[in-house]
Amino acid sequence: MRTLKMLGFVLSSLLLGEHAIAQADFLAGIPRNEVLIAENPEGRITNSTWFNIWVVNHGSNSNGLQQLGLDTLWYIDADAGIDGVWDNSLASEKPTYNTDFTEMTVKLRDGIFWSDGVEFTADDVVYTVETQMKNPSMVWGPAFQASVDTVTAPDKQTVLFKLKRPNSRFHAIFTVRWNAAWIMPKHIFEKQPDPTKFNFNPPVTLGPYTLKSFDPNGEWYIWQRRDDWKRTTLARFGEPGPKYVAYIDPGPPDKRVIMQLNHELDIIHDTTPEGMFTLAKQSPSSHGWFKGFPYAHPDPTLPSVILNNEVEMFKNRDVRWALALLIDMKAVSLASYRGAATISAIGVPPTGLYPKYYFDPLEDWLKNFEIDTGKSKYKPYDPTVAQQIADSLRPSMGDRIPKDPKEIATAFGRGWWKPNPQVATELLERAGFKKEGNRWMKPDGTPFSITLLVEGDQRPVMTRAGTMIAQQWRQFGIDAKAQAYPSDFFPRVASGDFEAAMAWSVETWGGHPDLSFFLDSWHSEFLKPAGERQPPRNWQRYSNPELDKIIEQIRAIGFDDPKGVELGQEYIKLAVKEMPMIPLMSYNVFTVMDTTYWTGFPSAETDPYTDPVPNWANTKYMMVKLKPAQPK
Amino acid sequence: MLRVFRDLFRYNREFAAGTILVLIVLSLVVASFFSPYPPQDSYVVPPDVPPCWAYPLGTNSRGQDVFWQLTVAIRNSLLFGIAVAFLSRIISLVIGLVSGYTGGLVDRVLMSINDTFVVIPLFPILTLFYFMMHDHMSWTLLALAMASLGWPYDARLIRSVALSLRNREFTAQSVFSGMSTRQILLEEHLPYVLPIVFSTTMNNINWSIGLEVTLSVIGFTNIETPTIGTMIYWANQHTAMVAGIWWWVVAPVATVIMTFIGLFLLSVSVNEFIDPRSRLARMGV
């Protein structure tokens, strides 16, 4: 007994003494106010010493390597950009195509140096393309192989691409939207016998930071600002504020909230809506993209109900529309995002500058759009759905909910389809489905059942939305259920081994209205028959000659041609009529920034200069805007 | 029979406490059949309401009444745990007793099989098994899989007891008096082994519920069926602990603890009662 008491005393005095140490010395040797700590959503990196980002399944993309260490020709911002949406990074101007889009010329900047003092030249670009073409197991190798015939460097600052076939958007491969084809340092890689076996540790960087230290177990990576940061492309905007940037594996969503409350994590990549609300309540120094509800940043991605159009029961448009008319978007928004969703009824995400290009111009057309069921005519669009969601939240959230209709439109979206079981019934009956008692039967007599694939706890919000949608279908009499596949979700979707899935097949630039980023892959020339794997992004395996025509017309015009917006609007109208997949909302990421140590983060109202989500390579632009919040 | 129970209840405090706890849990299970909400539906009541008169255990972030969810959850988890424990008890008893008593080649063969099952790491096998089955995965299949993986630990334990029993005098005596192996095992050895079997049964129920929770937290089970594991899974999905919705997590955990302690107290007191010497010891003789 006595020994126990002694032990207790010793232990408690030890622990109390350790308090101060645990708090202040979070990073050994680096003052806290000189380092920006961000979350790496990849978690713990298995292949921690691997920095050769060009080999498939290498170590990590977003441990700081693509955000701070590498660079390429152009960047497109998902929001407004520091100085406009388009940034010429390593290139000094926009790409120049010949008239039939079979050649592309690029002019490069000069005065840019690698971190080991070697100058960046066109030879690096040529080396990047040629090496990967020779090694198709490198990430961009297959893409280069498919498009590039030859690449040459007529002089130190010019690169000339000759393409195998006309491609008006070939430059997209070098344009960063999350990532792009990074430029390899020729002088390092050419010394290696096999570039696919070289781990590039430590990496020689082209961006404004170099690698300072990292955890051999892959839990943290610390980057340090280069002394010669003036010789990088980011210097045009100023000096990067944080001297050090650390990317860490923060663990489960609960722990991320705790860490930010302890001021040990400056940027949370994503957490649950509840975690966000807790931070909003308890931490006045934390803020999201929006000052108030819904806080989250709407990424230019469109989560939808992907219906497999090669499955017999979904081949008929009436069935697809009926399923859409059974979904109550208000309930889905509440269930998935607790109301913090930005909804969209059409096939583009309601983010960045798209409201201006697509949502406002089409609002009237949507209001007048009519469905003819044969028995009745119905106008399904309800422009007030987002407002209804906002109004329903006001009693519990008070003035965190905006009142101005324009603000509501930006934060919550505009309208969606009004649920109507009667019209759905008529559509299904026209398609040959019959209701027997409480259950619906397919035309062939078997029960109408749908399994809706969800990803499980890797993407909790989508899982919740899927569960709610399955419930709504179930209440109508369809035998629907949600099933979680945490590990092989994407491969299953790609192989077409599903009926319906909560995923996204629409991803856009965000700042630029061009839709080819996803739309080009929806052309029927890429469609694979059932049983074979479908390349991204036509997960719904839909084909339509009208759609093909639109796509081909887009291919024929330049990237910045204003006709592109018109064609985009035609695609949207076609997608509404045909409903190949059911768009729901933008992918809202609850990125939370703590202003205790750093200020200058992007925000929707005051300075929407980039997407704050820390794994986007575009976040390098944040570094020049961040300033220390605490005086030295 | 009834008189024995009544006496036990009156004089043995542990038995009384255990019975009460188990009865509470059983009444929850019975209540589950009267739930006013379909257990798989969400958003049927306003979310995140703390415990109050209308909602005795509050509501969760999915708009479900925690109390009614709990009743269905404990029913499913208990059924699952009992099924796994029952199946694996049978296997481990048979193998443990036969192996420990017979010895020789039979023992060695059985123990080799046993050890093979012991060394196989459970978690990756179960996950991989899940992948193989995925579309046909059901609770019954999972129970069967876990039962077939959960017996070796206890079989060895039983075997070690059987081993020492074999060399005792009363065993030799039974052999000399002409009892068959089966008779000896059932009538002489089983009562010795039963106390261990009871505690291992509870360990096993605990283990299977724990494994079910681990798999559910990762999302490998059917997340739409309410069980203790999936309740915690959903609470985790909504970061309930950090958001302050503690009743959502405390309710299932407290119920499981109650179940476990109740069963434990029952088994301890019944054990004591069965063995005449400890019964006498309790009476102070």
Added chain:
Amino acid sequence: MRTYARYFLRRLGQFVFVVFVGINIVFFVTHATPVDPVEQAISSATQFGHSDPRAVEIMRKALRELYGLDGTIAQQYVRFWTRLATGDFGPSLSAFPTPVSVLIRQSLPWTVGLLFTSTLIAWGVGNSLGGLAGYYRKNRLLKAVGIAATGLQPIPSYIMSLVVLILFGYIWPILPISGGFQMNVSPDLSIPFVSSVIMHSILPVLSLVLITIGAWFVGMRSLVSNIVTEDYVVYAELAGVNRRRILTSYIMRNALTPQLTGLALSLGAIFNGAIITEFVFGYPGLGTLLVRGVNSGDYSLVLGIASISIVAVATAVFAIDLLYPLLDPRVKVE
């Protein structure tokens, strides 16, 4: 001695058999999963950025060759065993081309350290308390401890870890909650490194101990309460032997043998308890490595980890079996 030598040889044969069969089972199960590492690699490479549908086919072929997934399963089987002879599990498919053995070597010490420490503490403390509780039946403090220990047992490890995290990482933030050691410290045998390792291991060990201590306590208590009724114990008590001596030399010594077996076997539960705890605390052990391997269909990695654990547990069981007859004289060796 001759009989013991024969026993040893027989058990050795059993050991080899068990390891062989175990690894075979894992091999076939891992190769029977429908998760295709090539498809996983392609999805992760094309998930976010720009992708060209024409390029995907080219990539698929290239990866298949690179990973050595060509050849029938029989060829892969032979390749596996020949490599295993040199202790090489091949390259990891999700972290190509780093060899699996390197990945395991990095993570193994962390898991071993964590589990060894927590198991020993739980075993030692649990058994002592359980023995005391089984012997001193009437002691109320011990009864309360018993209820507390049993009460802690069914708490799922996720909840326990989270509660420990909130208590000591947030409400009373005195201990670090993330990682194996402090950031920006290099992992050599220096005082800052070693002390930060110890500090970072306190919370994970604590949550593991709290969960597992109950089982040892309960097991020991029921064993002891059985032994207490044995004749020789009653005789010793009547003969006036010191109570504490009875407890340690007479009772615990006999109760320890099955508990020792249990100890060896619980090393086999190495992953279940560790995975969730490691995940919550960001502890760089084998548990999280294994989960990633399973999730990405990296069967080389899963096979490697599973094989190591099979060998480790089989060795522990083997060692226990050899010690058994030496500890308990009633057990005859045949």
